[in-house]
Amino acid sequence: MTPTLDIVTSPLLDGVTHGFFGRRGGASSGIFEGLNCGGGSSDQAAIVAMNRDRVAEAMGVSAERLVTVHQVHSATAVTLSQRPEDRPRADAIVTTTPGLAIAVLTADCQPVLFADRAAGVIGAAHAGWRGALDGVLEATIDAMQAAGARRDRINAVIGPTISQRAYEVGQEFLERFLDEDPASARFFINGADGRYLFDLPGYGLMRLRGTGIGSAEWTHHCTYSDAQRFYSYRRATHRAEADYGRLISVIRL
Numbered sequence: 448m449t450p451t452l453d454i455v456t457s458p459l460l461d462g463v464t465h466g467f468f469g470r471r472g473g474a475s476s477g478i479f480e481g482l483n484c485g486g487g488s489s490d491q492a493a494i495v496a497m498n499r500d501r502v503a504e505a506m507g508v509s510a511e512r513l514v515t516v517h518q519v520h521s522a523t524a525v526t527l528s529q530r531p532e533d534r535p536r537a538d539a540i541v542t543t544t545p546g547l548a549i550a551v552l553t554a555d556c557q558p559v560l561f562a563d564r565a566a567g568v569i570g571a572a573h574a575g576w577r578g579a580l581d582g583v584l585e586a587t588i589d590a591m592q593a594a595g596a597r598r599d600r601i602n603a604v605i606g607p608t609i610s611q612r613a614y615e616v617g618q619e620f621l622e623r624f625l626d627e628d629p630a631s632a633r634f635f636i637n638g639a640d641g642r643y644l645f646d647l648p649g650y651g652l653m654r655l656r657g658t659g660i661g662s663a664e665w666t667h668h669c670t671y672s673d674a675q676r677f678y679s680y681r682r683a684t685h686r687a688e689a690d691y692g693r694l695i696s697v698i699r700l
Contacts, residue, residue, distance in 0.1 A: 457604040465698040467606030485693025522581040524590040539572035539587040548699035555609040558696035563596035605665040611646040613671035
């Protein structure tokens with residue numbers, strides 16, 4: 448019997464099979480304990496494959512129909528109709544193919560799932576600060592529109608990500624955002640010792656809503672603050688752990 452998985456869903460995506468998977472119910476152990484789906488981690492490849500199999504089963508597809516890309520913190524979105532032989536270097540996937548489960552991996556960055564249910568177009572994006580700043584969310588929506596979606600019918604949901612209270616950054620980070628748009632100052636508050644706290648999901652929601660899509664929300668789960676449910680790169684770094692697991696977020700028609 449497959450262990451019970453922890454899957455966060457959103458009413459905004461009702462009618463489309465989707466899930467932001469937590470770490471519970473996986474086969475990994477040690478620092479990766481749980482559902483580590485990151486092939487780029489130092490976890491055992493066979494165990495990661497077993498975890499992905501469990502995710503695919505929960506999504507009602509075969510393991511071969513669970514598709515990810517080689518994420519590089521870019522603003523590149525690819526449109527796929529089948530599993531590619533070589534994973535493209537990109538940070539967002541769009542499809543109109545029923546039964547193809549598209550997925551992104553995160554460990555503090557924003558996983559964002561998109562759907563225009565009426566048009567049968569879905570998307571998934573990995574949006575860390577760099578990708579969000581460079582336009583990966585807008586690129587995903589543009590690719591969906593090119594595939595037949597109507598912008599005002601697209602709903603987008605940001606899943607578990609690092610919250611502002613846990614995301615401390617420096618002056619150079621702040622200035623990079625202010626150089627792009629001085630109004631971005633509203634996503635920063637003062638932290639300790641001359642540093643700042645950045646509201647990544649707030650920034651993501653602003654970028655999403657600025658595109659004119661139907662609706663956008665964040666599930667309000669913080670990866671850093673809940674070690675039992677979620678992996679976190681920053682938490683692992685603060686604990687001086689050798690590596691960290693990756694969460695998976697999936698959507699399919």
